[in-house]
Amino acid sequence: xxxxxxxxxxxxxxxxxxxxxxxxxxxxxxxxxxxxxxxxxxxxxxxxxxxxxxxxxxxxxxxxxxxxxxxxxxxxxxxxxxxxxxxxxxxxxxxxxxxxxxxxxxxxxxxxxxxxxxxxxxxxxxxxxxxxxxxxxxxxxxxxxxxxxxxxxxxxxxxxxxxxxxxxxxxxxxxxxxxxxxxxxxxxxxxxxxxxxxxxxxxxxxxxxxxxxxxxxxxxxxxxxxxxxxxxxxxxxxxxxxxxxxxxxxxxxxxxxxxxxxxxxxxxxxxxxxxxxxxxxxxxxxxxxxxxxxxxxxxxxxxxxxxxxxxxxxxxxxxxxxxxxxxxxxx
Amino acid sequence: xxxxxxxxxxxxxxxxxxxxxxxxxxxxxxxxxxxxxxxxxxxxxxxxxxxxxxxxxxxxxxxxxxxxxxxxxxxxxxxxxxxxxxxxxxxxxxxxxxxxxxxxxxxxxxxxxxxxxxxxxxxxxxxxxxxxxxxxxxxxxxxxxxxxxxxxxxxxxxxxxxxxxxxxxxxxxxxxxxxxxxxxxxxxxxxxxxxxxxxxxxxxxxxxxxxxxxxxxxxxxxxxxxxxxxxxxxxxxxxxxxxxxxxxxxxxxxxxxxxxxxxxxxxxxxxxxxxxxxxxxxxxxxxxxxxxxxxxxxxxxxxxxxxxxxxxxxxxxxxxxxxxxxxxxxx
DNA sequence: CACGCGTTTGCACCCGGTAGCAAACACTTT
DNA sequence: AAAGTGTTTGCTACCGGGTGCAAACGCGTG
Numbered sequence: 001x002x003x004x005x006x007x008x009x010x011x012x013x014x015x016x017x018x019x020x021x022x023x024x025x026x027x028x029x030x031x032x033x034x035x036x037x038x039x040x041x042x043x044x045x046x047x048x049x050x051x052x053x054x055x056x057x058x059x060x061x062x063x064x065x066x067x068x069x070x071x072x073x074x075x076x077x078x079x080x081x082x083x084x085x086x087x088x089x090x091x092x093x094x095x096x097x098x099x100x101x102x103x104x105x106x107x108x109x110x111x112x113x114x115x116x117x118x119x120x121x122x123x124x125x126x127x128x129x130x131x132x133x134x135x136x137x138x139x140x141x142x143x144x145x146x147x148x149x150x151x152x153x154x155x156x157x158x159x160x161x162x163x164x165x166x167x168x169x170x171x172x173x174x175x176x177x178x179x180x181x182x183x184x185x186x187x188x189x190x191x192x193x194x195x196x197x198x199x200x201x202x203x204x205x206x207x208x209x210x211x212x213x214x215x216x217x218x219x220x221x222x223x224x225x226x227x228x229x230x231x232x233x234x235x236x237x238x239x240x241x242x243x244x245x246x247x248x249x250x251x252x253x254x255x256x257x258x259x260x261x262x263x264x265x266x267x268x269x270x271x272x273x274x275x276x277x278x279x280x281x282x283x284x285x286x287x288x289x290x291x292x293x294x295x296x297x298x299x300x301x302x303x304x305x306x307x308x309x310x311x312x313x314x315x316x317x318x319x320x321x322x323x324x325x326x327x328x329x330x331x
Numbered sequence: 332x333x334x335x336x337x338x339x340x341x342x343x344x345x346x347x348x349x350x351x352x353x354x355x356x357x358x359x360x361x362x363x364x365x366x367x368x369x370x371x372x373x374x375x376x377x378x379x380x381x382x383x384x385x386x387x388x389x390x391x392x393x394x395x396x397x398x399x400x401x402x403x404x405x406x407x408x409x410x411x412x413x414x415x416x417x418x419x420x421x422x423x424x425x426x427x428x429x430x431x432x433x434x435x436x437x438x439x440x441x442x443x444x445x446x447x448x449x450x451x452x453x454x455x456x457x458x459x460x461x462x463x464x465x466x467x468x469x470x471x472x473x474x475x476x477x478x479x480x481x482x483x484x485x486x487x488x489x490x491x492x493x494x495x496x497x498x499x500x501x502x503x504x505x506x507x508x509x510x511x512x513x514x515x516x517x518x519x520x521x522x523x524x525x526x527x528x529x530x531x532x533x534x535x536x537x538x539x540x541x542x543x544x545x546x547x548x549x550x551x552x553x554x555x556x557x558x559x560x561x562x563x564x565x566x567x568x569x570x571x572x573x574x575x576x577x578x579x580x581x582x583x584x585x586x587x588x589x590x591x592x593x594x595x596x597x598x599x600x601x602x603x604x605x606x607x608x609x610x611x612x613x614x615x616x617x618x619x620x621x622x623x624x625x626x627x628x629x630x631x632x633x634x635x636x637x638x639x640x641x642x643x644x645x646x647x648x649x650x651x652x653x654x655x656x657x658x659x660x661x662x
Numbered sequence: 663c664a665c666g667c668g669t670t671t672g673c674a675c676c677c678g679g680t681a682g683c684a685a686a687c688a689c690t691t692t
Numbered sequence: 693a694a695a696g697t698g699t700t701t702g703c704t705a706c707c708g709g710g711t712g713c714a715a716a717c718g719c720g721t722g
Binding site for chain 4: 016017018019020023030031032035054056057058059060
C-alpha cells in the first residue's frame with residue numbers, strides 16, 4: 001500500500017499547522033524564513049510533494065491538455081507530438097493522448113476530457129465535424145478547443161494551420177517555372193477539408209497559369225502502399241503520351257510510395273519522365289534515393305501559437321502560418 | 332466562466348440528497364428504479380457527469396497511466412502508441428504522454444507522474460538506469476512501473492520485451508541457410524542495453540556456426556541519414572573483396588538509409604552484392620523498392636501483456652515474447 | 663396493530679489541497 | 693504604556709465527490 005505524505009503529516013513533523021506547510025510550497029506566500037526552512041526540512045525527510053489532484057480540484061485547473069489524434073498512420077504526427085509535448089511540458093502542462101478511432105469517437109473523447117477537467121483540448125489533425133458539437137450528450141460548457149494542423153469549420157474553435165493557399169501557390173509557381181505543364185494531383189482521404197483545400201488551390205493556381213486540366217488520382221487513404229497502388233493503376237491505364245509530367249501528392253508518404261512505383265515497377269525516370277512533389281517534408285523523403293521535393297509545415301511555429309492560445313497570451317483566433325518549399329531533385 | 336453541474340445540483344433538481352445522485356451513477360448501488368430514473372432525468376437535463384478529479388481524490392485511483400517516451404525519431408513508436416492508447420482506453424484508462432528529453436529528465440518525469448497520482452508508469456522504450464531510482468528527490472513509494480520494448484535492469488520493475496535471443500537466432504539461422512558467411516552489424520545508440528543485447532546475440536550465433544568474425548559498423552544514432560553515412564564510410568574504406576556479404580541493421584530506419592546508399596550511391600545490387608536485414612518491420616521497408624527483410628516485434632501481444640499487468644490480471648514479472656521473421660528480398 | 667426484516671435514504675466525516683478572513687504577534691511611534 | 697502598523701499564523705469554509713453507519717421506510721407476518 002503506497003501512501004504519500006500529506007501536508008498534515010509534514011505539519012505535525014515540523015510543529016506547525018498544515019497551512020504553514022502549504023505556504024512554504026506557495027511561491028510568494030507570507031511566511032518567515034525560519035518556518036519555511038523547518039517545513040522544507042520536514043518535507044524532505046517525509047518526501048512530501050503536494051498532491052496535484054487535490055490542488056486541481058480546489059483551483060479548478062488541472063494543467064492537463066487533451067490531445068486528440070485519429071491518424072497514427074502518418075509518421076508526421078511523431079515530430080509534431082514531440083514538439084507539442086515538449087512545449088506543453090515547458091509550460092507546466094501535460095498531454096493526455098487520446099486515440100480517436102472506431103471504438104472511441106469524438107463525442108466519447110470530448111465527454112471524457114471534460115469529465116477529467118482538462119484545461120484545453122487540442123484536436124491534432126483529426127477530422128472533426130461541427131455536428132459532433134451538437135450531440136445532445138455534450139454539455140454546453142466544454143473546455144476550450146483548438147484545432148492543430150487542420151482547418152476548423154466550427155465557429156468559436158480556432159485553428160492553427162499552414163497556409164495552404166500560399167503553399168500551393170509556391171508549389172505551382174515552382175513547377176511552372178521548371179517547365180511542367182501537365183499537372184496531376186494524388187488525393188488521400190476523399191472527404192477531408194484540408195485535403196480538399198490543397199487540391200482546390202492546386203487546380204486553381206494552374207488555371208491561373210492557363211493550364212486548365214489537372215488529372216486527379218485518388219489513393220483514398222494515406223500510406224505508401226496506397227500511393228503505389230493508385231499510381232500503378234494510373235500508369236497502367238494511361239498512354240505514355242497522355243500522362244502527367246508532374247504529380248503532386250497530398251503528402252510525402254503517398255509521394256514515396258508513388259515514387260517507388262514509378263521508378264521501380266515502371267522504370268520511368270524521375271523527374272525527367274515524371275516529376276513528383278509531396279507535402280510535409282517527412283525525413284525519409286530527404287534520403288538520397290528519393291530526393292523528394294516537398295513543402296514543410298512550420299511545425300515549431302504552429303505548436304508555439306497553439307501553446308500561446310492555451311495559455312491565454314494570444315487570443316483564440318484562427319492563425320495561418322507560411323511554410324517552406326523544399327526543392328530537391330524529384331521536381 | 333464554465334461551470335459543470337455537480338451532484339448537489341442534480342440532487343436539488345430531482346428532490347433527493349446528493350448521495351442518492353451518486354448512487355444512481357454507481358453501478359450496483361442500492362437505489363430504487365424510481366429514484367434512479369428521476370435522478371438520471373435531472374442529470375440529463377443539467378448535463379451532469381461525475382467529476383473524475385474529485386472521484387480520483389476520494390478513491391485514490393486516477394485511471395491515468397503515464398507513458399514515458401524519449402526517442403521520437405523512431406517511427407515505430409507511432410503504431411505502438413496507437414495500440415497502447417487504444418488498449419488503455421478500452422480499460423477505461425488514459426495515457427499521459429511524457430516526453431523525456433534534455434529539458435525534462437526521468438527524475439522530473441517520475442516526480443511529476445507521482446504528484447499527479449497516476450496509477451502506473453510505462454517506460455516505453457526509454458533508456459532508464461537504475462541509478463535514477465536512487466535519486467534522493469524520489470520518494471520510496473512510486474506508482475507501479477513497467478518497461479515496454481526495452482530491457483529493464485532494475486529489480487522490481489518488470490519489462491515486456493520481444494525475445495532478442497530467439498529473434499537473433501532465427502535471423503542468423505536464416506542468413507546462414509541463405510549462404511551468407513561474412514556478417515556485419517550496424518549499431519545505433521552505443522550504450523543501450525537492448526542494442527547491446529541484439530549485437531551480442533548476433534555475433535554469438537554466428538560464432539556457434541563457426542563464423543568468428545562479425546564486422547561492426549557504428550551509426551551512433553537512429554536515422555536513415557545515420558545509416559546511410561555509416562555504410563558510406565564503411566564501403567569507401569573497405570575493399571570489395573573484404574566487405575561483408577550481409578549487413579544486419581539494428582532497426583529498419585538504419586537499414587533503409589543503408590539500403591539507399593548501397594544501391595544508389597555505390598551501385599551495388601541487394602542482395603547479390605550485399606544483403607541487408609533490419610529490425611521492427613517498419614511499413615516503408617515493405618515497399619517494393621526496399622523489399623527489406625526484417626523482424627517484427629509482437630506489438631499487440633506486448634501491449635496486451637503490459638495492460639494485463641497494470642490491471643493486475645497478470646503478475647508484474649518480466650515477460651519475453653517471440654516475434655516473427657519477415658523474409659522479403661533484401662536478404 | 664405491533665413486530666421483524668430487508669431495502670432505501672440521509673448523514674457525518676473523509677480525500678488533500680486552496681481562499682480569505684481574523685487573531686496573534688512583532689515592532690514602531692507617540 | 694497605549695496605540696498604530698505590518699507581518700505571520702491559524703481557522704473556517706470549500707472544491708466535488710466516496711465510505712460506512714444509522715435512521716427511515718416498505719412490506720409481510722403473527
